[in-house]
Amino acid sequence: MTLIMVVEDDHDLAEMLGIVLNDAGYEVDLVNRGDDALEVFRAQNPDLILMDVMLPGVDGVELVRQIRQESMVPIIMTTARGETADKLAGLEAGADDYLVKSQYQEPELLARIKVQLRRRPAPSAEPLALGPILIDQVAHTINRDGKVIPLTRLEFDLLVALAKDPGRVFTREALLSEVWGYQHAADTRLVNVHIQRLRAKIEYDPENPDLIVTVRGIGYKAGQN
Amino acid sequence: MIISLIGTALNSRLTDGIFKEKLNTSLADARDTTQSVDIQLTIAQYQSAAVTKKMVSDIFQVPPTVGDQSGREVALFPIQTAGGSEPNYQGISNLLSPTSIPAAFRAKVRTGKAQMWQRTNLDYLNGRHIPGIVVGNIVRIPTVGNYEFYVLFSLSEQRQTFALISQTLWVAGIALILMVGLISLLVIRQITSPIRQAAQIAERLSDGDLDQRMQVSGENEISRLGIAFNEMAVALKQQISRLENLSRLQQRFVSDVSHELRTPLTTLRMAAQVIYSARTKFEPTVARSAELLFAQIERFEALLSDLLEVSRFDAEAATLELDEVDLTALVYRTVDYVHPSQERIITIHAPDRPVIVAADSRRIERVLRNLITNAIDHREESGVDIYLAENENAVAVAVRDYGVGFAPRDSQRLFERFWRADPSRARVRGGTGLGLSIAMEDAKLHQGRLEAWGALGRGSQFVLTLPKRAGVEISTPPIDVIPSEEARPIM
Numbered sequence: 001m002t003l004i005m006v007v008e009d010d011h012d013l014a015e016m017l018g019i020v021l022n023d024a025g026y027e028v029d030l031v032n033r034g035d036d037a038l039e040v041f042r043a044q045n046p047d048l049i050l051m052d053v054m055l056p057g058v059d060g061v062e063l064v065r066q067i068r069q070e071s072m073v074p075i076i077m078t079t080a081r082g083e084t085a086d087k088l089a090g091l092e093a094g095a096d097d098y099l100v101k102s103q104y105q106e107p108e109l110l111a112r113i114k115v116q117l118r119r120r121p122a123p124s125a126e127p128l129a130l131g132p133i134l135i136d137q138v139a140h141t142i143n144r145d146g147k148v149i150p151l152t153r154l155e156f157d158l159l160v161a162l163a164k165d166p167g168r169v170f171t172r173e174a175l176l177s178e179v180w181g182y183q184h185a186a187d188t189r190l191v192n193v194h195i196q197r198l199r200a201k202i203e204y205d206p207e208n209p210d211l212i213v214t215v216r217g218i219g220y221k222a223g224q225n
Numbered sequence: 226m227i228i229s230l231i232g233t234a235l236n237s238r239l240t241d242g243i244f245k246e247k248l249n250t251s252l253a254d255a256r257d258t259t260q261s262v263d264i265q266l267t268i269a270q271y272q273s274a275a276v277t278k279k280m281v282s283d284i285f286q287v288p289p290t291v292g293d294q295s296g297r298e299v300a301l302f303p304i305q306t307a308g309g310s311e312p313n314y315q316g317i318s319n320l321l322s323p324t325s326i327p328a329a330f331r332a333k334v335r336t337g338k339a340q341m342w343q344r345t346n347l348d349y350l351n352g353r354h355i356p357g358i359v360v361g362n363i364v365r366i367p368t369v370g371n372y373e374f375y376v377l378f379s380l381s382e383q384r385q386t387f388a389l390i391s392q393t394l395w396v397a398g399i400a401l402i403l404m405v406g407l408i409s410l411l412v413i414r415q416i417t418s419p420i421r422q423a424a425q426i427a428e429r430l431s432d433g434d435l436d437q438r439m440q441v442s443g444e445n446e447i448s449r450l451g452i453a454f455n456e457m458a459v460a461l462k463q464q465i466s467r468l469e470n471l472s473r474l475q476q477r478f479v480s481d482v483s484h485e486l487r488t489p490l491t492t493l494r495m496a497a498q499v500i501y502s503a504r505t506k507f508e509p510t511v512a513r514s515a516e517l518l519f520a521q522i523e524r525f526e527a528l529l530s531d532l533l534e535v536s537r538f539d540a541e542a543a544t545l546e547l548d549e550v551d552l553t554a555l556v557y558r559t560v561d562y563v564h565p566s567q568e569r570i571i572t573i574h575a576p577d578r579p580v581i582v583a584a585d586s587r588r589i590e591r592v593l594r595n596l597i598t599n600a601i602d603h604r605e606e607s608g609v610d611i612y613l614a615e616n617e618n619a620v621a622v623a624v625r626d627y628g629v630g631f632a633p634r635d636s637q638r639l640f641e642r643f644w645r646a647d648p649s650r651a652r653v654r655g656g657t658g659l660g661l662s663i664a665m666e667d668a669k670l671h672q673g674r675l676e677a678w679g680a681l682g683r684g685s686q687f688v689l690t691l692p693k694r695a696g697v698e699i700s701t702p703p704i705d706v707i708p709s710e711e712a713r714p715i716m
Contacts, residue, residue, distance in 0.1 A: 013492045020495055080487040083537075084544065102490040102526050106498040173558070188586060189546065217549030217581045 002117060003044060005029045007037045007051035007063070008078075017050070024110050034058035038066055046073065048116055053079040053090055061093045068094035072152045074116035084189070091193040096154040097180065098190075115181035116154070130163040130222055131211050133202055144202060154179065155198050162212060162222045171219040195220055228405070232398040240387050247383050248342065248358060251297075255360035255376040256340060258299065262374055266366045285318040298347065300326060300375040304335055304363070320350040326359050326375050334361035334373055347377055356380045419447045423454055435462040476540040483533045490526060497522045524657075531659035535642065538666045545670055547695060550586045551579040552620055556613055559593040564601060571597070575613035582620045583694050588667040592675070593622060595660040596687045600626040602656075607684065614703035618693050621704040625686040631679035639677060640665045664689075674699065676706040683711065 004026045008014040011032065018028045029044050031037045035057030041049070049067065053060035064075055077090040077098040087098050097112055104112075128135040133149075135142045140156060142149050151159065157179045162170065170178075172188035180190065199206045210223045262284055269277040285299060300317040317323060325348045334341050340362050347355040357379045364372045422439055429437045438458060441451035501519040504512040537543045553575050560571050600609045607627035614621050631639060638644050643658040661675075668675035671691050679685035690702045705712070 010488045010492070013488055016492045016495045020499065023499075078491075080484045083542075084546070101487040102494060103530060104491075106495050171554075188548075217551060217579070 001027045002048070003027045003029060003046040004113070005031060005037070005041060005044060005046035005049045005051075007031045007034065007049065007055060007060070009033065009052060009054070009056055020106055020109070021113075024113075026113075032056075034060065034063050037063055041067060041071075041073075048113060049073060049075045050113070051075065051077055053077055053081070053086060061089050064090060064093040064095050068152075072150060074153055076112060076116060087187075088189065088193060091190065092197070094152065094197075096152060096194075111181070118181070128160065128163050130159065130166075130202075133159075133163075133211065135160060135163060142202070149201050151198070151201065155194060155201070158194055158198055159202070162220065166222045169215045169218050169221045175219065191220075228398050228401050232394050236391055236394050239390050243383050243386060243390075244380075247378070247380065251358050251376070251378040252340065252342060252360060254297070254378070255342075255362065258376050259340070259362040259364060259374055262299075262301070263364050263366070266364060266372070270366065281316065285316050296379055298325075298377040298379075300373075300377065301364075302331070302373040302375075304371040304373055321377065322348040322350050324348050325357075325377060326361070330359065330361060331373060334363065334375075338363070345377070347379055356384060416447065419451060423450065426454070426458075430458055430461065435465060473540075476536055479536040480533065480540070483529055483536065486529060490522070490529065494522050494526060528657045528659075531657040531663060534663050535659055535666075538663070538670075543666070543670055545695075546585045546587070547583045548586060549581050550584045550589065552582050552584075552589075552622065553578065553580045553613060555586060555590060556593060556611060556622060559590055560597060560611065563594055563597045570601070570604070571609045571611060573611045573613070575611070576615070580613060580615050580620055581693075582615075582691055584671060584691055585667075588670065589689075589691070592664040592667050592689055593624075595664045596622075596624040596689070598656075599660070599687070600624045600628075600685075603630075603685065604628040612704055615693070616701065616703045618697045619690055619699040619701075619703055620693060621688055621690040621702055623686055623688045623704045623708075625684065625708055627684035630681050630684045631677075632681055633679060636677045636679060640675070672696065674702070678706045678708065678711070680711065 002025075004021055006014055006017050006021070006028055008017060008030070009032050014030045014032065018030055021028045029040060029046060031040050034055030037051070037055075037058070051060055051063065055063065058066070060077060060079075064077070067073065067075065075095045075097075077095045078101050079086050079090065079098060080101045087100075090098055096116060099109065099112065126137070128137060133142055133144050137160065140153075142151060142156070142159065158175065161175065161178050172191040175191050176182045176188065195212060196206075199209045199212055203209045203211055213221055213223045215221055265280050265284060269280045272280065284301065298318045298321045300321065300323065301315055303315055325345055327343070327345060330341070330343050330345070340360060342358055342360045345357060345359045347353075347357040349355075357377055359375055359377045361373060361375050364374045366372070419439070426437045426439055435458065438455045439451040441448045441455065497515075497519045500515045504515040507515060534543075556573060556575060560573060564571055597609070597611070604626040605628035610623075610625045612621075612623040612625070614623075640661050642662045644661075645658070665675050668689055668691070672695065673689065673691035676688050676690070677685060678688075686706065686708050688702070688704050688706045690699055690704070692699055
């Protein structure tokens with residue numbers, strides 16, 4: 001059974017989310033306070049976290065940062081404030097996706113959760129490489145110069161998508177569709193932030209990236225190495 | 226100017242005075258000299274030849290030596306003599322050249338009775354020329370005859386004095402002019418610099434720097450200006466900050482309310498979705514109610530989102546996230562999103578290549594989505610044409626339908642919030658009434674334009690024009706807002 005931890009301080013919304021997610025076949029752990037969340041997370045080891053940004057105790061962005069230090073579990077944030085800065089803060093801290101409260105419908109919520117949890121097609125055992133980065137698709141790890149670099153599942157998928165097709169230029173929309181599973185994605189900044197996070201982890205010089213290159217006016221591609 | 230006039234007048238008065246003085250003494254001197262020469266020559270005719278010669282040569286010795294600048298010279302010429310044997314008294318003192326005495330003057334002296342004078346140059350045989358006066362007399366010696374006798378006075382000393390005076394005057398004049406200029410400059414600066422300062426500070430105030438104040442010193446009209454100016458600035462600042470606070474409070478309130486609404490609305494929306502999904506299990510009236518509930522909550526959400534967006538514009542919190550966007554791809558994508566059905570009512574007329582523009586793709590997509598949705602809503606069975614064109618510094622997308630259209634006088638007002646073409650007409654369609662005003666704000670944020678053309682029964686055309694790069698002036702729009710088939714020739 002897949003376990004989803006819902007961190008939401010509004011009891012009614014938390015209950016409603018519980019109903020919807022239970023109906024969809026997930027097991028749900030409800031947590032109302034930010035400062036309780038880390039403990040519950042350690043005890044329950046959920047498969048996905050759905051959490052509000054504004055939380056009593058520890059706020060959502062800080063919570064994401066703490067969780068990311070010990071786990072690469074998929075995290076979807078929900079925010080009542082649709083401001084760009086609010087969205088980006090969560091993503092930069094390590095969240096994989098975000099939803100603006102009241103702007104999503106139930107099917108969209110479930111679709112996003114499914115994307116984050118999806119079972120990848122049986123990965124090829126072929127080792128993949130991007131410059132000095134060795135990608136082990138079976139063990140789901142990458143290493144550079146003999147050192148393992150921890151990546152979230154989403155970052156890993158993003159890297160694999162780019163590395164598999166080295167000559168191809170991916171538009172942001174294409175990446176949203178292939179990695180996030182969105183058909184009509186509104187916000188391409190989701191891609192920008194994740195590319196930046198990925199670069200910060202794998203590039204020697206994230207300011208002048210040569211593993212993931214920006215193609216002006218179009219999107220991104222794997223660097224020529 | 227005035228100073229130089231005064232200077233010139235003073236100069237000429239002084240030189241006149243000096244000259245007259247010299248002339249008077251010269252005339253008196255000449256009269257005395259003439260008399261003594263007259264006496265000497267009268268006496269001489271009775272003396273022996275040697276004595277006579279001595280006496281005559283003494284006449285020419287009278288003036289001091291050559292080169293004495295205050296000196297005078299004499300000249301004696303016979304007019305007619307009584308007898309050829311008589312001693313011919315004639316001579317010129319020193320090295321004076323006879324040309325010093327103009328011939329015309331000599332003629333006048335010869336015919337005249339009284340003493341005469343004229344200005345002349347004392348020409349010396351050694352080449353010196355000194356300005357001077359020549360005074361002429363007739364000396365009549367009864368038995369010897371008549372002689373012209375001239376006394377010449379050098380004016381070189383006077384000329385020197387004159388030069389000195391003139392020089393002094395010039396120096397004094399120039400010094401005076403400089404001083405007057407300097408003083409007036411200082412005075413002008415004293416007056417104009419506060420005015421200039423006031424102008425500068427007024428400019429800065431109007432640029433929004435409300436803390437600018439004038440420096441006030443002393444107690445004159447200028448400082449009163451400064452005080453009044455500063456009072457005005459203080460009042461201005463208070464008024465502006467009061468209004469700013471009010472509007473900030475109001476915007477903050479709208480934004481907070483909207484955000485506070487979101488959490489319960491999320492619950493509501495999900496609950497409605499659950500009920501809506503189960504509507505087949507209900508009685509028809511309950512099922513229909515579930516549908517209405519669901520639809521209205523959706524509408525409520527759209528309205529809330531639009532209100533939030535509007536409050537963001539009002540608070541000037543909307544920011545552009547510029548990126549290089551391929552407008553051709555964006556148009557195709559938006560059309561796919563808005564109208565994915567197979568029934569092709571939309572025709573896209575776009576160049577077969579990317580049209581790159583620096584824009585916020587999220588906002589532009591929202592504008593396009595709004596325009597296309599509007600066109601589909603109002604097309605009344607007609608098709609919808611979308612045109613994409615570019616020129617050197619701008620790109621434009623036009624959305625044209627041939628449906629109900631609108632009265633030309635409404636082409637501005639339909640961008641107003643919650644504006645309705647006909648208030649009495651019930652709203653059939655959804656829509657928040659904010660779509661076009663948000664689209665307009667998005668266009669403005671890009672320094673672009675959103676214009677509308679419409680005619681009742683002939684449809685409408687909306688044109689979004691964007692500069693290719695931020696800050697570029699749109700000189701000629703790539704697409705005119707009036708559709709070419711509707712454009713009438715200008716009479």
